[in-house]
Amino acid sequence: MKTPSQPRAIYYIVAIQIWEYFSFYGMRALLILYLTHQLGFDDSHAISLFSAYASLVYVTPILGGWIADRLLGNRMAVIAGALLMTLGHVVLGVESDTTWSLYLALAIIICGYGLFKSNISCLLGELYDRDDHRRDGGFSLLYAAGNVGSIVAPVACGLAAQWYGWHVGFALAGIGMFIGLMIFLSGHRHFRDTRGVDKAALQRVTFVLPAWGWLVAMLCVAPLFFTLLLENDWSGYLLALVCVFAAQMVARIMITSPEHRRALWQIVLLMVAGTLFWVLAQQGGSSISLFIDRFVNRHWFNVEVPTALFQSVNAIAVMVAGVVLAWLIRPEGSVRSVLRVWLKFAAGLTLMGAGFMLLALNARQGELHGQASMGMMIAGLALMGFAELFIDPVAMAQITRLNMPGVTGVLTGIYMLATGAVANWLAGVVAQRTTESQISDSAIAAYGHFFSQMGEWTLVCVALIVALVICARLLFTSSTPRMQESRHD
Template identity: 30%
Template sequence: MDFSLGLIIFGWVFCLIWIPLVIKANSKMHPRALFVCFFAEMWERFSYYGMRALLTLYMVKVVFQQITSGEADVKSLAIYGTYTASIYLGPIIGGMMADKFLGFRKSILLGGVLISLGHIVLAAQGLIAETNEFFFFVALSFIVVGTGYFKPNISSFLGKFYEQDDPRKDPAYNIFYMGINVGAFLSALTCGYLGESVGWHWGFGLAGIGMFLGLYVFWRNLKYFGEKGLVPDVKYDTQSVFAGLSLNKVIITLSFIAVPLWAILFSYDNVFKVGLTGITVAVLGYLIYLSSKYENGSRLLVVLILFIFHAMFWALFEQAGGTLTLITDRFVDRTIGGSEIPASQFQALNALFIIIFAPVFAWLWMKLNKLKAEPSTPLKFVYSLVLLALGFLIIVLGAKSAMASGEKIIIWAIIFMYLFHTLGELCLSPVGLSMITKLSPSHIVGFTMGAWFLSYSVGNKMATEIGKLISVGELKENASMAEQISPYVDVYLQWGVYVVLGCAVVLLGLVPLLKKLMKGIH
């Protein structure tokens, strides 16, 4: 049997056993809403990561097949960066809309519908218009606008079921984060295999089915949420404000209109970068203003400072969907048992390790908390940066060994790199989500969560610029293996190891100040 198909079967069987065990072990400790959000987010992330696993390879090999490989790499990485940055930019607006007008429930459902439409368009392109750029950009834009409503609000909505400094909150977000990565794991294996081995539109289409399932899970369980997540004021659903439409219907209409407008933006990378910079400065400035307005507002300054280090983490971590996918495709020995594993399936490693280790970290934080030895949130961020740097050091050493031997990089280098990156992620990402619900005043938690997702956006766009350092220029056709790998080694060593470790040292020095600004929140 094809080893790649064996991986898919293993993945689904593993999750069908593992997920019920985790839920059973935690069902008495946590509210039902955790597990509803777990499954809804799992299927939404199935759709996102299923498409993400294929996106760079699809652009390089299909959408931009008519241009030279070096130019295709640069253009594909730029669009990939704009797309992933946009995915985390939209939550600022989506979070504000949920806080003020739509409520969490309606925002999550609206987001799911838009994402589903995006996958339908993307799957259709694979059948009728593979090289049509604007068609492709419209599909991405549906997903971008939809994720802006779905992503921040399901994270914030979960926080409503726990008290501000509830010791169950960090473990709850670790379990929730495991759900995210179950979706990522299964989709990278399944959609990646279908896209590369059967047909691109099959991979994209299956990703869309995942989002439909997420929508259904959330809609079917609305009755278990009590009064949480409803529209803040019923007048936003009932009072006419324009052409007989209520304010919330106007917002929904404008959301659909935003799709083609955002699609145009994909063709103007420099405009997007300037806009992202301006938005980031404005949002961080507004956080500073809010910190002076609220009691214990200094907690928002902690969000602002950690924003910077969070963005740097993702700038390197998100090489996974760009340059790390390309280096895996071109320079890693992926042959096992006589069959070659598709490069896109390696993105499942990160998710697999999170599925395994997220419950371990949830238990660890609870155990350390009882012993009054749990690291503070800023210190957990320091650990994450160190682990990220160690991961890049492993791939650099593996690449240097390949350069010396003239052979491809051994598969274990990429596996252990993903392991250390995953352990770093578990010290940072679920902890960060939990932190926002603790440090933010209750009635601006949607906006603050959106601002936090902006750091993902900045990090993803920074990832593009770092990736371009590798892809600039066209190597000679007869370039040796060492000459082809060398640009990756140089950039990963400088940015992935030296710069990241430098950030860890700076943050370690800031830990005492940040703990003081958190005003009793651990």
């Protein structure tokens, strides 16, 4: 049986997705190293800025989705976002003696990411009818494309930065985004059936100015606003306000839908567990990257491997493990136990904890022998990458099973807020423990103690989850016979 081909437009979406991941993860792999090596930031300052930036890129898609829904349409929002990200990387790629240009560049990228990130998936969704069975395959292709970009980016940008300088590495990330945008624009004729700019809404006057005037003003002011947040380390305040608003939305959904309240509480708990997981996983861009740069023996056949290249290990592990799991695991029945969902979460956290324990062992070996092992480092990072497959896909599938019109998208956005923005900000707070420990201990010992604590805390959480699953299972099995007896009476 011949499989129906995908819409032609998807290949242009996939192309820009690859290059967007290339630009974002290429810059992300260099950022913490650039702050500490080139700008001379101490670890505490560098980690704070890195976590604030990584947090804010997950806050802005909320506003970007609103702008696309009401004014620009998904395609124009994607184009505007790609242009802003290209501009941000260009500013970052220009050598400057001031840190203000760094904050401005990051702020522009944050704004661009807000317009791009959520709307690229929505644009892909527009290509299919509601019951089109090609939809799942299209989103799988988009996910795989992103992983390709995140694998290649740290290698290309890391080597460029090492051979030609930091700003060349950042500029290469910007060039990648521009290439993706040009490919995307070349396929404009395939997007004729997608929703375009709402011209009537743009011309509607509100508070003296038309909507397009307010939009232009916002695009000019927003980068300055985020620049001030980054420069003064105020991102936590904005995040707190957004989280209060999100909590109110969840509470309102629970009040108006009492029949779904139990399932909603389960999703809230999944959000909490997912946030914990990503607090640990996001150490890869900050504390783990600094450890690799300073203490891992990165020489391979008399060639020094750039620290940025290790950022590719995670994406490679996700790709390889995803293929293996898809081949080994058979589809389950239509009814999926909530207990099984939590056991998958426990499996993901176990792998994450095991990865940190391996890093702790590597740090102790490095303390004894002078340098940590590159092979053991790669193995630990691979375990952490493998763990991702047991977290987000499981949680997102559980959210979509609610089948509540007008609510699924909101809960998905709140889940991304928790596991993206909140987790990245908390990851910075947690990573500060490495700088505090170095006051009373040697640096490599401080990292070993930190990794060990992360692994221990994670495994304690796993034990708690497993215990709760066992208790719930016992309660369920013991209550079932009683229910059956009452029915016979």
